[in-house]
Amino acid sequence: MKHTLRAVFPLTIPVLTGYVFMGMAFGILLASKGFAPLWAVVMGVFIYAGSGQFVAVGLMSAGFDPLGAFLVTLMVNARHLFYGISMLERFKDYGKAKWYMIFALTDETFALCLSAKPPTGISEKRFYFTISLLDHIYWIIGCTLGGIIGSALPINTAGIDFVMTALFVVIFLDQWRLKQNRTPALIGLGASIICRIVFGPDLFILACMAALVIIFGVFRKPIERSVSQ
Amino acid sequence: MTTTEAAIMVALFALATFLTRVLAFLIFPAGKPTPKFIGYLGRVLPFAITSMLIVYCLKNSEILAAPHGAPELLAILLVAALFLAFKNSLVAIAAGTIAYMVMVQLIFV
Numbered sequence: 251m252k253h254t255l256r257a258v259f260p261l262t263i264p265v266l267t268g269y270v271f272m273g274m275a276f277g278i279l280l281a282s283k284g285f286a287p288l289w290a291v292v293m294g295v296f297i298y299a300g301s302g303q304f305v306a307v308g309l310m311s312a313g314f315d316p317l318g319a320f321l322v323t324l325m326v327n328a329r330h331l332f333y334g335i336s337m338l339e340r341f342k343d344y345g346k347a348k349w350y351m352i353f354a355l356t357d358e359t360f361a362l363c364l365s366a367k368p369p370t371g372i373s374e375k376r377f378y379f380t381i382s383l384l385d386h387i388y389w390i391i392g393c394t395l396g397g398i399i400g401s402a403l404p405i406n407t408a409g410i411d412f413v414m415t416a417l418f419v420v421i422f423l424d425q426w427r428l429k430q431n432r433t434p435a436l437i438g439l440g441a442s443i444i445c446r447i448v449f450g451p452d453l454f455i456l457a458c459m460a461a462l463v464i465i466f467g468v469f470r471k472p473i474e475r476s477v478s479q
Numbered sequence: 480m481t482t483t484e485a486a487i488m489v490a491l492f493a494l495a496t497f498l499t500r501v502l503a504f505l506i507f508p509a510g511k512p513t514p515k516f517i518g519y520l521g522r523v524l525p526f527a528i529t530s531m532l533i534v535y536c537l538k539n540s541e542i543l544a545a546p547h548g549a550p551e552l553l554a555i556l557l558v559a560a561l562f563l564a565f566k567n568s569l570v571a572i573a574a575g576t577i578a579y580m581v582m583v584q585l586i587f588v
Contacts, residue, residue: 267569275576289485296493301532306492314484316491323495326535329528330496334503335513335521342509355500357532360525409580415536415551416558416575420568422529423559431526438527442534451538455531462527466520477523 254372258380261366265358266388268417273392274399275413276303281400282407283311290397294390299356301414302327303393325455333360340378347379354382356389361421433476437465546587554579 277290297303305326309319333355340363341348359382368377399405425431445458466473480488507513542548558575562568 264568268572271569271573285485289489293489293492296489297496299492299496301535302492302496306488309492310480310485310488314480314488316487319488320491320495323492324499327496327499329524329532330499331502332521332524332528334500335507335517336525338503338507338509338513338521341504348504349501352501352504353497364525406580406584409550409583410576412536412551412554412579413572413576415533415555416572416579417568418529418532418536419555419558419575420562420571422533423562424568425526425529434523434526435530438530439534441527442531446534446538454538455535458531458534462524462531463520466523466527467516470516470519473523474519 254376254380257369257372258377258384261362262381262384262388265362265385268358269385269388270392270395272300272413272417273389273394274396275410276300276307277393277396277398278400278405279304279396279407279410280307280310281397282405283307285310285397287394287397287401290393290400291390294393298354298386298389299327300358300389300417304411304414328455328459330355333357336360337363344375344379347375351379351382354386356385357417357421359385361424430477433473434466437473438462441465550579550582550587553582 273294276294277287280290280293281287293303293306297306302323305322306319309315309322334352337351337355337360341351344351362381362385363378366377366381368374400407422435425435441461442454442458445454445461448454449457507517537548537551540548540551554575557578558571561574562571565571
């Protein structure tokens with residue numbers, strides 16, 4: 251275990267810093283709506299979704315609407331469907347651990363599991379499981395700290411949700427470094443801007459996801475050529 | 480909202496989030512080969528989704544009226560410049576967020 255931790259921990263440091271900071275921003279925002287710190291902890295443990303939890307704060311403070319809460323969360327997190335598709339092969343032989351790996355498949359853990367490779371001597375399953383577990387722990391620590399700080403100090407939280415925008419900009423730039431990622435990235439940018447203008451802020455995520463599947467389907471040949479370069 | 484209502488809301492957030500993560504594994508169970516087209520989507524979509532999420536975060540920004548998205552644009556440029564200069568995501572995210580909060584709370588009010 252120690253051996254695995256020594257190999258995995260350095261790889262997760264960017265997620266550690268990002269999750270503690272982002273989790274804190276979430277906890278502070280939730281506390282500013284009058285929720286006790288324990289709620290931030292519970293949400294961090296059981297929901298475990300960055301953008302999803304930020305959206306959840308808005309829904310929680312808007313009042314009791316179970317169906318709306320359920321549907322909006324499905325839409326905001328619909329991208330995870332595609333992460334699952336990318337991980338079908340990887341998690342095939344993970345046994346019971348597979349269910350935790352699926353639960354813990356956040357944006358950052360997904361990105362890390364795509365890029366990190368286990369060193370010799372550590373089983374693949376143990377390596378990726380440790381990444382997922384550490385990331386989850388970092389997130390819980392951040393949410394807890396934020397809940398406590400937010401309840402103790404009066405903080406003007408206006409604009410704090412920009413932390414999500416900043417996070418995705420950083421992920422975008424990181425992916426942009428590899429030439430083969432650029433065509434899909436640009437298609438996604440163009441399609442989402444057009445869909446936002448045409449369908450408005452509430453419907454565009456669903457419209458954009460449908461549009462992306464259609465575009466990637468219709469232009470599969472040239473896109474596959476540019477991706478495999 | 481009562482504690483019970485809040486707990487129900489949290490349970491539904493958790494359930495919906497898990498559903499989106501598990502769906503692919505339920506549709507394409509282990510042991511059966513995944514269709515080639517789905518495999519291809521799994522390779523290209525994550526990068527398109529990152530772009531979509533940036534637009535999602537900005538979906539309620541006011542572009543047509545003052546301040547015409549200036550705080551968002553300036554903060555994103557700051558994040559990008561810091562990340563490219565220092566290759567450190569935390570510095571970029573923290574500085575960008577704090578700069579944005581200062582702008583919307585003190586400058587563009």
